[in-house]
Amino acid sequence: MARIILGLVAGLIFGLGLVISGMSNPAKVLNFLDLFGTWDPSLAFVMGGAVLVTLVGYRLVWARGAPLIDTRFELPAKTDLDPRLLSGAAVFGVGWGLGGFCPGPALTAIPLGASGTMIFVPAMLIGMWLARQAPAGLLTARSAQS
């Protein structure tokens, strides 16, 4: 039960952060990405604020040695720059540049009810599902052959 409440509160704070920062508005994201047009630097302040707080907060948390209601910190162990990481990030970048939504803001935007959001979110979930079906060695095997 504690996990459910924590998840709910963390999700709510995250979502409120997205709304207050203006990131639930794809126009603001697209204007950040439009360096040579109607540039709006706000997104840099969102990332800056988030990273600054998290950078410090993570270190204070890790100094405890273990999380409060779990046994250990689940941190990604991978360190290699594999083709999966690079191609995935590139594909994500194209979609982000086309729609102005990344996964968090798209979900948070659901109650605002825009027709574009109502198409984007189900398509995003299908894309996520497809990526999870892709075999682990999909790109690594191919690049090793070439």
Next chain:
Amino acid sequence: MTEFTPVASAIGGAMIGLSAIMLMLFMGRIAGISGIASRLLPPVAEDYGWRLAFVVGLIAAPIVYQQVSEQPIEQTVSGDLVLMGLAGLLVGFGSVFGGGCTSGHGVCGLSRLSVRSLIATVVFMVVAFVTVFLVRHGLGG
């Protein structure tokens, strides 16, 4: 045009950081939305409870915001449904295939000083800049 909002954006960003710290402090988890959401799809992760609750919280946020602040939330979303469908598909596939999105690689990864996440963030940022440039200024824009 959208208004440049450095203060509101930095405050909102700090709240996103606070949420990330909460998940790490209590459960030792990274606040990556693509990871949290995608593991609710089949095959569903065993620890789906907090993930589902997190997504419910994300979706409830604008409703709570409007109730409390009584301010409208400004939003302009493209009405080109083919474009938005394609964009959604690419965002969903790319973020899960690449192991993270703006939150997992961007916020949490950069805060962990992960080189993988830094590279991923640079790649999706640069590709997104180029995509917007081509759409708005390149292809008859």
